[in-house]
Amino acid sequence: MVQPRVTITSIAREAGVSVSTVSKVLNGRADVAAGTRSRVEELLDKHAYPRAGRRGADPAGLVDLVFGELDSPWAVEIIRGAEEVARAAGLGTVVSAIHPGSAAGAGADGGGEPARQWLDNLVRRRSEGVVLVLEELAPGQLARLESLDVPYVVIDPRGEPDPRIPSIGAANWAGGMAATRHLAELGHRRIAIISGPAGLLCSRARLDGHRGALESAGLPADPDLVRYGDFHHESGYVQAGLLLDLPDPPTAIFAGSDQQAYGACEAARERGLRIPQDLSIVGFDDLSVSRWFSPPLTTVRQPLAEMGALAARMLLRMARGETPETRRVELATELVVRESTAPPP
Structure with missing residues (x-):
């Protein structure tokens, strides 16, 4: 018979204490009553739980x-x-x-x-x-x-960042503005957007930037041209198909991620549309494959590797006991123009 795996939760349940109390014992914290500490330590020894708390032990x-x-x-x-x-x-x-x-x-x-x-x-x-x-x-x-x-650092939090929690993000609003402004400057007047999930902060920021660019160009914000996906290929494919089947379809699509842009390209090809001659498409991320896509994808570069690197550097400073200079950092985005965009037909 397979024995159940011993966890902090199971130790806490057997000891009749909270999970945080077990964690304090493992970490050598002093703010635990002597009787409680003894009971938890006996159970840790009984179940041979690894005694490897951060305090009092080498990381x-x-x-x-x-x-x-x-x-x-x-x-x-x-x-x-x-x-x-x-x-x-x-x-x-x-x-x-x-x-x-x-x-x-x-x-x-x-x-x-x-x-x-x-x-x-x-x-x-x-x-x-x-x-x-x-x-x-x-x-x-x-x-x-x-x-x-x-210590922990959050990358791209779902909602408005908690000022107490260190977080890393990108300038999503500026990226959305740059993508749609590029299409408007090419002469497009029917510009659609396939955003990411409506509840995500980065999705809302990109959509707001898109709307700001439309307003600056004097273009109407048509609700039929706003769709929501999940950042993956399939949602880009499905939502682009719905847009292209409209009685008055868009001549350009700003996809909220490169993967959604790939799906949108496939939906266009299935309808006999050429990119960029019949339809312009802009992505968001600048994934490494986008420069090799056919045609190479115009996209907004989100500095993903730099975000990961900055989060790790901030984390290591915190692990040394240093306080971050700022709790919220947003890295700049950049429009990368390639061959998937052109003036409208």
Whole structure:
């Protein structure tokens, strides 16, 4: 019979204490009653739980990177930037994925097996800190991170950044403005947008920038030309198809991600449209494959590797006990003009 895996949560349940209390014992914190500490330590010894708290023990020389999902070149670029900084500091990296729904659906206490698993593993590894790239983190999970005394930095938070939490982002509004302004300057008057998820801060900022560019160019904001996707190929393909089947279709599409732009290109080709002769398309990200796409994709460069690198550098400063100069950093975006855009037919 397979024995159940011992976790911080199971130790806490058996001891009749909170998870944060077990974490304090593991970290050698003094603010635990003697009787409680003794009971928790007995259970830790009984179950042979690794005694590797950050305080009072040498760190293992690791940085954790935790993503909502990993099936995207976007994630690979962030990992590349963070890994380079960690390697230069003599540290290794550990990458984990909490798939969509496991964090948000875990409940306020931060429960749910994937969420519990990476937090428990974090204690075992004695990581220097965590870079979080998640749409949402349950309040209970943040509380556990803080109780573990592990520094963390968030990349692209879902909503308005909490001023207390260090976060890294990009100038999404300026990027959206630049993409649509480029299309307007080419002479396009029917410019559609396939945004990302409506609830994400970066999606809203790109959409606001798009609308600002339309207003500056004296173009109407047609609600039929605003669609929402999920940043992946399929949603770009589906939403572009709906746009191109309108009685008065757009002559240009600004996609909220390069992957959505790839899907939009496929939808256009299926309808016999040539890019850019019949339809111009702009993406957002500047993934490495975009320059080799056919035709090479005009896009807004989001400095993903630099975001990962900056998050790792900020994290390592915090691990040394230093206070970040600023809690919120936004890196500049840049329009990269290639061959997928041209004046309208």
